[in-house]
Amino acid sequence: MNNLILLPVLIPFIIGTVLILFSKKHTIQRVISAITMTAMLALAIYIAIFVFQNGITTLELGNWQAPFGIVLVADMFATMMVVLASIVGFVCLFFAFQTISPEREKFYFYPFYFFLLAGVNGSFLTGDLFNLFVFFEVMLIASYILIVHGGTKYQLRESLKYVIINVFASILFIVGIAYLYAVTGTLNMAQIAERVALLDQTGVLNVIAILFLLVFGMKGALFPLYFWLPRSYYGPPAAIAALFGGLLTKVGIYAIIRMFTLIFTHDPSFTHYIIVTLAGLTMIFGVLGAYHNLTSSEFSLITSLVRSAIW
16 A cells, blocks of 8 residues: 555656657547546545545655665645645646647647656655655756746746746755755654754754755745746746646745754744744735736726625
């Protein structure tokens, strides 16, 4: 049964590879994609039910025990995120069937769609910090292709910021991993948490914690690191923008929650206060940004709805 938690990563990777062979046959791609996405959603729900009934499930790949091997860990938080990712992927895929033109489908839309889902699910299920970086990169490389899909001038111009900021964040990510390994001597998340609890080097850990917060804040578009997001998401087709809005930044937020509830719990009065402050400012400026971009008719509609709700 433990092997099942590998399937949300393995299935989209294999299907994405297979779909490359049918890049010019959009009908076959649609059929394979629809069947696969439906199966992935059903599988994600089944795994979530199993974890709810039986507790945390782990899989040591290649029978290499932690912390030497790659470990996948399915707890309720991770499996629920996989379920939500599968729902978003399912809905966006069928929306893409109605909105993506056959010309764009021929340029490997469906393969990179599934490669992105493989990276997202792997990020949720990994129990190893370095493999979190690997799955992040799988997700991001697929997103680099999808965000310029169609190759319009506006897409290429605005997506440049998205690519640059994420490449810079990835560099900081690997630097943070190196620092954390130097302090703890391991990259297994559970073992890192155990060793951090025994360390007295609060200052060093705070520096590393802020470095990871900066990395995931960039990827999750927290204030003030969100400047790249609005125009970048406006350029690609609606189905891709919906997929990005529903998944990519959420992986960054998931990583923040996971890191700062499992590993960086040594000085919550410092680290968690910063997170709460950034979260509040992100909500405020997000609302102001949405308000600034409302048309007069949209504003009138929202105002009338609020008045109706009050009265």
